[in-house]
Amino acid sequence: MEQDRRQSGTYRFNSISFYLNGKARSLDLPPGITTLDLLTKQLHLYGTKCSCNEGDCGACTVVIAYPDEDNIVYKAINSCLYPAAKLHGKHLITIEGLGTPQNLHPIQKELLEYHGTQCGYCTPGFVMSLFALFASITHPDHESIMAALEGNLCRCTGYQSISQAAAELSQKHDPASIVPDFCRRVEPKLFNFKQKAGEIERTSSSRYLIEHYLQPENLDELKAQLAKHPDAKLIAGGTDIMVQVNIQRQNFSQLIDLGEIAELKQIKRQGDGIHIGAAVTYSQVMDSDIIKHDLPSLVKLCRLIASTQIRNFGTLAGNIANASPIGDSLPLLLVYQTKLLLSSQQEERIIELQDFFWAYRETALSAAEFIREIIIPLPPQDAFIKTLKTAKRKSVDISSLASACRINPDGKAMLALGGIAATPVLSKVFTREFSPSADWAALAKKVAAEFSPLSDVRGSAAYRTQMIINHILQYREAYHG
Ligand SMILES: Cc1cc2nc3c(=O)[nH]c(=O)nc-3n(C[C@H](O)[C@H](O)[C@H](O)COP(=O)(O)OP(=O)(O)OC[C@H]3O[C@@H](n4cnc5c(N)ncnc54)[C@H](O)[C@@H]3O)c2cc1C
Ligand code: FES
Ligand code: FES
Structure with missing residues (x-):
């Protein structure tokens, strides 16, 4: 039925209008269709590949260009997760727009030169990730190259030759050769969109x-x-x-x-702290001068989340609202004593983050209510604030344990843990028993005994208990310098 x-x-x-490889397009889209399905199933452009369909492999990477304040930014994204409706007013650049077999793009030439491709299935994704990088940074260093490629998997070539090709390109390329002319022609139009x-409504048999x-x-x-x-x-x-x-x-x-929504994309410094809008992406957080200056630990944390592609459209507010006990931002946001501005047509209210999580994936949000802003009170300048994540891989991996520790100059301390209970939690023992001269090893054991972590594919209960101790000992090293 x-x-x-x-x-x-x-x-x-x-019904959306956007630019595709330099050409204006207006299309009626099935609701919620992904950019990858739009490309391959509706527009019959097969250069962008699908492998995992869940953001893990990067084979589907494409680049979107859009205005960000006075600039046009070029961002790599996973087209398999990016709703095509979001393309409205943007420029979508796919592998079909970069080079032809007769006239390869400089990135493609360099990959060929360094034998950076074998079966070739992953190659369009690597090329697009590198395109976004070189369009944003003229001469990227090794670290930037590796960060740009962390969301791309290759099962046959090996990453050495791919990263060498990128390093060589960074040394010798002509910056003007990276961004094709059609992109430059579209840029002013994006500002005026x-x-x-x-x-539109339509009867469909699909x-x-x-x-x-x-x-x-x-x-x-x-x-x-x-x-x-x-x-x-x-x-x-x-x-x-x-x-x-x-x-x-x-x-x-x-x-x-x-x-x-533009009003939700802002980061502002106000009297009660830093306000981060609900549509602010991880990449925006990492690039923000306000956050870099006032909340440097948040920048470091974002770097540990997912991949460049995911960070380019995933949001901090989404991580909170998703309310996963392994959401990586949550322990740090807890020790920052974050508040949330919740909004609906009826009212606005502010709630402490620690009161937001009720039970496993259950939150204080009521129907028709949304997170409008994340408010982080400025910590004292000399506060010690650090966050750690334990996962099997360095990038694109869910943590088995995430934690954050804060020690104020007056000795007041907080420790938050993710991945050990149905919600992210604050340790009562740590706050009660910490003092700058405390025996950290004994305290670590007491904190570990405060919780009963679950066993699952990411780690046994015993492993997680040991990780709690290890994280606290790492905080000791960092605190005592
Ligand atoms: C490949 C991959 C790797 C990942 N790696 C990590 C990782 O390392 N660490 C980690 O913590 N997470 C990771 N994630 C999960 C995900 O990227 C994050 O949770 C991200 O922050 C979600 O943000 P979003 O904007 O995409 O949320 P969405 O998918 O848009 O929404 C997530 C949930 O939040 C709700 N929601 C969103 N915004 C609001 C709002 N303003 N008000 C109320 N409800 C709202 C939605 O209804 C939904 O229930 C990964 C995901 C993928 C696909
Ligand atoms: S198909 Fe694997 S990330 Fe999109
Ligand atoms: S070249 Fe085959 S998967 Fe990368």
Whole structure:
């Protein structure tokens, strides 16, 4: 019955306008279709590859260009998770736009020169990641190259030749040869893009997991849409939601996208601390001069999350609202004594982050309410604040234990842990028993005894207990310098 209804239902399509490899396009899209499916299934462009369909391999990497203040930025993203509706007003650059077999792009030439490709399946993804890097940094160093490539997997070539090709290119390339002319021609048009994405209704015989995809343009529209559809699911970047759609085949009758609302993309310093809007991505946090200056530990933490591609559209607010006990930002945000500004059409309220998590993936958010801002009070200048993540791989891996420690100059201390309980938690023992002259090893054992971690694929209970001790001992080393 349900299936019959959906196979012949009326769907709200998204009508979007964007640029694809230099050419203006206007399309009516099935609701929630990913950029990868748009490219391969609707536009029959097969250069962008699909392998995992969940953000892990980078084979589907494409680049989006859009205005960020006075600049046009070029960002690599995983097209398998990026809803195509988000392309409205942006420039999508795919491998088809960079070079031809007769006239290779400088990145492709260098990969060829250094034997940086074998079967070639991963290669378009690597080329696009490097394109975003070289379009943003003229002569990237080794660290930037490795960071740009951490979200790309290759099962046959080996990373040595690929990174060597990138290093060589960084030394010798002509910066003007990286960004094609068609990109430069489109750039001014992106600044002037005013047209609103439209929604149209159409009877469809197709079956979609997402039936309605709404894109409010501003906060008032967002509140009104949520008030009208209180059961709708919010989407910011989509790096959690779209995995549920692609892999778990989860159905969402209504997604409301707050990730493109300009008012939610701001980072501001105010009297009560740093305000981070709900649509601010990890990359924006890492690039923000305010955050670099006032909350340097947050920049270091973001660097440990996912990959460059995911960080380019995943948000800090999404990590909080997702309320996973292994959300990597949560321990640090807890010791920062973060508050959340929650908003709905009826009211605005501020809540302490530690009161936000009620139970496993259960939060204080009520229907039609959303996180509007993350507010981080400025810690004292000499406070010791550090965060650690234990995972099997350096990048693109979920942690088995994440923690954060804060010791104020007056000796008041906090330790937060993720991955050991149904929600991220603060240790009462650590706060009660810490003193600058404490026996850290004995305290570490007491803190470990305070919790009963679960065993799962990421680590046994005994392993996690040992990790709690190890993290605290690492904080001791860092604290005593
Ligand atoms: C390959 C890969 C690697 C990853 N690696 C890591 C990692 O290392 N560490 C880690 O912690 N996470 C990781 N993640 C998970 C994910 O990227 C993060 O949780 C991210 O912060 C989610 O943000 P988003 O904007 O994409 O959220 P979305 O997917 O858009 O939303 C996530 C949830 O939050 C809700 N939501 C979003 N915004 C709001 C809001 N403003 N108000 C109320 N509800 C809201 C949505 O309804 C949804 O339930 C990874 C994901 C992938 C695919
Ligand atoms: S297909 Fe693997 S990251 Fe998209
Ligand atoms: S060249 Fe085969 S997967 Fe990379």
